[in-house]
C-alpha cells in the first residue's frame with residue numbers, strides 16, 4: 478500500500494481524495510518509481526476538480542509530471558537508484574500518474590533527471606515550463622529573434638506564462654506580459670517583463686486585422702485572445718499556441734495568415750518525441766537561473782493537493798505548485 482490522490486467515478490459521482498492505494502491498482506509498466514516530487518498543472522486541476530474531461534479511465538491517480546527514483550526495473554535502460562523525470566504521455570489521464578508515492582511506468586516515457594536540477598527544481602519547471610520552452614523553440618525555429626520586436630506572453634501569472642516570460646527575457650527578448658492580475662505586476666517585472674498589460678484588452682471579440690504590434694507570442698489562453706493576437710502580429714511573425722485557459726474556441730479569420738504571412742504554431746507537450754524533450758530540458762538547464770525557483774514555486778504536500786487544485790482552477794495560484802510526495 479502507498480499514499481496518493483485517487484480519482485473515482487461511479488454511481489456516487491466524480492470525486493478525488495487522498496487515500497491508501499493498493500499496488501495492484503497500478504497499470505503495467507517495466508519500471509517502478511518511488512515518486513519524490515510531482516506538480517499541479519492546469520490539466521491536473523481539471524482532472525482533480527472534474528472540471529474537464531481529462532481522466533479517461535477510473536480509478537485514476539492524477540499527476541502528469543513526476544520525478545522519482547527507480548526502485549525496480551525490467552529494462553536495461555534504467556537501473557535501481559536512477560533519478561528519472563516524466564512529463565505527459567497520457568500519465569495522469571489514462572495511466573496512473575505522479576500524485577502518489579509509487580508509479581509503475583513505461584521506460585520509453587522516462588528521461589534521466591537533468592543534472593542541473595534537483596527533483597524539486599525540475600518539478601518547479603514541470604510540464605508548464607517544458608511547454609513554455611517548446612513554445613520558445615517554435616518561435617526560434619520560425620526566425621523570431623530578439624531584434625524583431627516585442628513578444629507577447631498571455632496568462633503570464635500562470636505556470637506556462639511565468640516560465641515563458643522568464644525564458645524569453647533571459648534570451649534577450651523584449652517581453653510584454655498579459656495578465657488579469659495587475660497586482661502581480663512587480664512579480665512579472667522581476668521575471669523579466671518590460672511591460673505588463675491588462676488581459677481584458679485582448680479577450681473581447683476584435684477586428685480581423687489590427688495594428689501590427691507583436692513579433693511573436695506565446696499564448697496559453699486561446700479563444701478571442703488568440704484571435705486578437707494573430708490579428709495584431711507583425712508581418713512574418715509567429716504565434717505559439719499551447720493552451721485554452723480562456724476557451725478552446727478560435728474565433729479568427731484567415732486574414733493575418735494570408736495577408737501578413739503570420740504563422741500559428743501549435744505546441745503539444747504530451748506526445749512530443751523524446752529527442753525534443755531532451756533538447757528542451759537541456760535548454761532549460763542552460764537558461765533557468767536557480768534563484769528563479771524562490772519566486773516561481775509554491776510547495777505543498779499530498780494533503781494540500783485537493784485545495785490546491787481548486788485554487789488553481791479559480792486562478793488564485795501565481796506561478797507553479799510543487800508537490801512534495803515522499
Ligand code: NDP
Nearest residue numbers: 519632633634635636637656657697720721722723745746
Ligand atoms: P495555470 O492555471 O497555471 O495558468 C493559466 C493562466 O491563464 C492563469 O494564471 C491566468 O493568468 C490565465 N487565465 C485564466 N483564466 C483566463 C481567462 N478566462 N481568460 C484569460 N486568461 C485566463 O495553467 P498552466 O500555465 O499550467 O496552463 C495554461 C494552459 O496551457 C492551460 O490551458 C493548459 O491546458 C495548457 N497547457 C498545454 C500544454 C500542451 O502540451 N499544449 C502543456 C501545458 C499546459 P493571469 O492571471 O496572468 O491572467
